[in-house]
Amino acid sequence: MSTEQGPRPHRVLVLNSGSSSVKYQLLDMADARRLAVGLVERIGEETSRLVHTPLTEGAGGEREVTGRVADHREALEAVAAELAKDGLGLDSPELAAIGHRVVHGGRQFTRPTVIDDAVLAEIERLVPVAPLHNPANLMGIRTARRMRPDLPQVAVFDTTFHTTMPEYAARYPIERETADAHRVRRYGFHGTSHGYVARKAAELLDRPLAELNLITLHLGNGASAAAVRGGICVDTSMGLTPLEGLMMGTRSGDVDPAVVFHLRRVAGMETDETDALLNQRSGLLGICGDNDMREITRRMDEGDEDARLAFDMYVHRLKKYIGAYAAVLGRVDAVVFTAGVGENAAAVRQAAVEGLEGFGMAVDRELNAVRSGAPRLISPGSSRVAVAVVPTDEELEIAEQTYALVGPDTRPAPESADSPATPPG
């Protein structure tokens, strides 16, 4: 190893770019401490909003900036400006790397990957199968590269965790030649989150992950379930794109594919229209006009029947996946709820597990009502299967995977740090 030239950089900026939002965190990896966190939401609308919270000593509290943010480039520029106000700007020599959530990595990206032009081109090629997500991820990456061309940038893919699915779970039962020619298969998403909460659930249960059969339920705006045996994904509910599976905020989840042909024939709906219908105007929103579970449970409490129907459909479909994955796994040690809905909507957890006593699953009403940011059990002591709430932290997981790949312990001394990044193996 060559000689040290001052302290090595050990901060990582993580960008989790969604279709219309960016969540970000700046972390000090020396002690896994968060220095700043924030969110830009409603990108592309007139009412965009940036909420930035510096967490360094004396930096003051949360700041809010409102006004139109046209796209993910402007969003990142606005984030950089806020970070700079706290002395945490992207020009800081203490920044070691930028980690990006990339939703679709196809089959080729089976691990976090340092981004170069070839990797960017691959992510671009996958846009048709993640039309809401990969373009946003790409814009975040390109903007970050423009701002710090010297820094390693790492892509952490939602799909990676699911690349272990057995072939019989990953394939669709359609003509092989056609499927293979167009890479039509099930990829699965939210993998960073499923992998993270599976590990955290093992810690909560104080048992080795290798021994556990888990059903992890990531219920955010997008939602997916995974069957995890010994830390390895054996099935998941999302497929070629993040549209399959559970009912979501605005996405339908599972429907008979003939719905698409039917709407083409009887209503003349073109492919793009049906795509927008199923991805953006369906799910909870399509049934009751709201996609936020807080609003839906509030309306339900006031006796609103549309909200009740949306809730019942959401829970019914969730329960079907719990049952299916119990069958896939044979024995279940824990059901794990995570993400915005899973962590906060006690009513969803209660209703999804209700009636599953025959599967050894139950929720304790009082434990379930506790509000907490900590991993916790919500099943009664008598429950054969543990039911848990485990907050996800995709940003921390991305930061750790990024740092493990390009942090100071893994790369040559600073003098060669600006040499081109290595492409995937």
Ligand SMILES: Nc1ncnc2c1ncn2[C@@H]1O[C@H](COP(=O)(O)OP(=O)(O)O)[C@@H](O)[C@H]1O
């Ligand atoms: N306190 C809460 N009670 C019920 N649902 C909530 C609460 N907070 C957030 N949610 C739900 O979580 C969703 C956002 O989840 P999140 O995991 O942040 O999604 P994403 O990362 O896809 O944007 C919201 O749309 C809402 O439905």
Ligand SMILES: CC(=O)OP(=O)(O)O
């Ligand atoms: C893949 C996916 O659905 O992501 P999100 O939940 O962030 O929309």
Ligand SMILES: [Mg+2]
């Ligand atoms: Mg999310």
